[in-house]
Amino acid sequence: MAEIILDGVRKSYGKVEVIKGVDWKINDGEFVVIVGPSGCGKSTLLRMIAGLEAITQGEISIGDTVVNELEPSERNIAMVFQNYALYPHMSVYQNMAYGLKIKKIPKDEIDKRVQRAAEILELEEYLDRPPRQLSGGQRQRVAMGRAIVRQPAVFLFDEPLSNLDAKLRVQMRLEIKKLQEDLGITSVYVTHDQVEAMTLGHRLAVLNGGVVEQLGTPIEVYEKPATVFVAGFIGSPSMNLLDAELDDKGGAVTLAGGAKISLPEPLGAQGGRSVTFGVRPEHLKDIGGDANSLRLSLNVRVIEQLGADTLVHGTLGENGTELVARLEGIRAMAPGDVLDLNMAAKSIHLFDSKTGRRLG
Amino acid sequence: MIEHRPIITVLAHLTLILGIAIVAFPIWVTFVAASHDAVRMTQVPLPMWPGDQFFVNLNKAMFEGIAGAGGIPVGMMMLNSLVVALMIATGKIVISLLSAFAIVYFKFPFRMGFFWMIFLTLMLPVEVRILPTFEVVANLGMLNSFWGLSIPLIASATATFMFRQVFLTVPDEMLEAARVDGAGPMRFFWDILLPLSRTNIAALFVILFIYGWNQYLWPLLITTDASMFTVVMGIKQMLESAEQTTEWHLIMMTTLLAMLPPVVVVLTMQRMFVKGLTETDK
Structure with a gap:
């Protein structure tokens, strides 16, 4: 449980500035969706929160800790990747348990958490299988299971549904929403999908060219777009x-x-x-x-x-x-x-x- | 292409049988020669069918060797060869894995410079740098030792390059997921990269083992002590040192023995070998 605070966050690659100053407070337990066209910096912003990209300027805090200098594993976060990034040579169980094993959590505690996550995600019968024997939706669930077992303060999702087919995407979208509500964990979700942007989050941030054009509830953004860009981007x-x-x-x-x-x-x-x-x-x-x-x-x-x-x-x-x-x-x-x-x-x-x- | 014309089938089989015969004939001759006694091998025509001396010859070659060639038992030479081949194969794999890991996953100054320097050594096989290498090894006092036999052959640009390509196919997200999971660099290497390159390592091991086993020029140069002879160069020694009649039956037996370990390695690791060369699914 934690709030995320971004204070004047900037990111440049050499002379190119991709994130041009973002100030934000994401409340405890809130689900925020970041949406924007390709190359607007939305994934970069998420990866900066995760600690996978260095922060050029500004400060990011999770909970009460400034995390600028912390390794991803020390930030108390869990991330779900677009291509799932499951370890192909490990079973579903080992995939979920790997992070806990590194943290030297006792075996029976690991087992309890993995079983619990498998139960929530209906993965019990697949625990012994390698990821390649699973369907896309199941792999996605394993990736989420890997995030859940860590019991993080923050969930980060990087376009997790874009590799799924349309039907599965609808189903998984509902599951993610329900899961977030049940667990009440602060979540940041990056997508370029209109429907996900409108339906998933409590608040929606529209990012364009490294600048947050508007931050508000999805309905606010739809009814009162702050800029021409937002007006043209949201709605289909x-x-x-x-x-x-x-x-x-x-x-x-x-x-x-x-x-x-x-x-x-x-x-x-x-x-x-x-x-x-x-x-x-x-x-x-x-x-x-x-x-x-x-x-x-x-x-x-x-x-x-x-x-x-x-x-x-x-x-x-x-x-x-x-x-x-x-x-x-x-x-x-x-x-x-x-x-x-x-x-x-x-x-x-x-x-x-x-x-x-x-x-x- | 699938066709069912009998003539084509017969023709295809004939071609294949002919090919196999050409490859297998020398091996058959070796086997036959290894099963006769010394006297029979000096008579013309040479025998085409096996004799009854196979186990006698085997025993003599393995445990006594050829008197004229220093009397080193072939068993000992094979042991030397085995040690050298294993050292070369393992050493090459370990060094290449680590250097490829460094080049792919770490940012350090002149990274590409180092990569190309490694790559350039492709142009410098032992045969080219044999004299300076000999001097270095001699100065280090490694003549007539396993280290001297294996170390100069261990650095390998090909294997480094191969592992680099393998590591490049591992998606970046895998590294990121491991970082989020709290795995440090060596942990990532050991838990993720190594298992993922398993089949490639096996394939490379087969190739490198045979490469090490077949080394001829280098061992010939740096071993003067007969107890360090490897089997491949040993065969040559046997031919040259024969002041009396060449003992073909024993030489052929040694040849036969020298062929065995590579065959065993290939046969046992064949599955993994093919998988390692063809598997792309990561």
Whole structure:
């Protein structure tokens, strides 16, 4: 049980800075997910917490101890790797017991912990087998078992599900969530998967270019993205982002295609600048809507039927900006149709074009 | 390609039988010669079928040796050869494992420089550096000793290179997992790397044992004391020292005996040997 505190943490390789100052407090028992595109430094950050990468600047503490100079094994952490990193020549039992054996924990205590972990993870009948005789999901569970038996203060997960097939991923995702809730161990989980990011953690950190763009609950991040990057990254299909001009009074925006949309709550002082106008595809409707709804008309180009939903790709006006709408159910329409869309005023997002920051 | 045409099958078998005959004939001649007495071996034509002196010759060669060649029992030469071959094989494997471990897993100044220096020694086999090596060994007082016979042959760039390649196939996460588990460098080497290279070590052992066993030039140069003769050079000594008639029956028996240990090693370690050369799954 421990909280993790990152204080001005930076990492450079030579002159290239990959982590540009991260300040964080992860509470005791909290499950934090780090999400971001490839190369954003999310794995590096995790590996710095684990002690596998040196910290260039700043301080990381786990519990009450500054761990900058400590070896991974001294940090009271356990890590689950993307490719599991099981020892191929050892049985499942030996894999789980190896770390404890090195710590010189008595044999019967090791046995008790391994049996307990095997029970939790339903691995009892596989304890004598080598990892190569196990399926991907089972190997993943062994890797988690190896983490559990250490009884660490912190769990670190480095994209643990990305080597599994889609069906297994759903199942393991639930298992990890449940496991974390049952054990109540502070956890940091790195992923690039949207669904894992939204569902697993108590809080979500969106990392881009070595900077934390936003840290908040998944719903906060979804409903109030702090920057254009977060807005485009979280959500699938991603948010429609259109260039627009905010008028001087901050009361209306004009889209690049010419469509004018008046804002329900004028932005006043922030008026008179270029903005990025965002609306999520799932917030565009072709039915309903009331007097307060904002309206757009879409020239349909491509239709994708997903069964549960229909994705309509089109342009605003004849050759205007591209836009995607996600409509419920199966819709009959054809390319060339003109579709009238409406959206609730509260579902739109405005960002400053220069800084990328959220307005209002 | 699978075909079922009888002519092809017959032809294939004939080719194989011919090949085996060519390889096996000299061995057969050796065996036959080793089973006759000295007199029969001087008569023409040479015998093609085994005689009745096999065990007599075996006994004489093993425990008495050839009088004209210093009278060293072949049994003793074989023991010398065995010790030298084992020292060379084990020494090479231990040193190569450790140097490959250092080069792959540790960051130290001029790491690649050291690697290439090791690699360059490929160009300097014993035959090339034989005189300076002899001087060094002589100055160290290692002539006529097991150390002198084995140490100059122990350093091996090939084995170092091979283990380097093996270690490079071990995923980095394995090292990281071991670090999280609290294994120090030597512990990681002993508990993880060594078991993972088991089959490669076995394959290398087979090759190196035979290499050590077959050494001829080097032992010839540094052993003057007959009690340190190895069997391969011993055979040559037997031929040269024969002031009287060459004792072909005993020489052939010695040859036969000299062939045995490599065969035994290959046969017993064959499985692992093949696995070590072909297995890629890590």
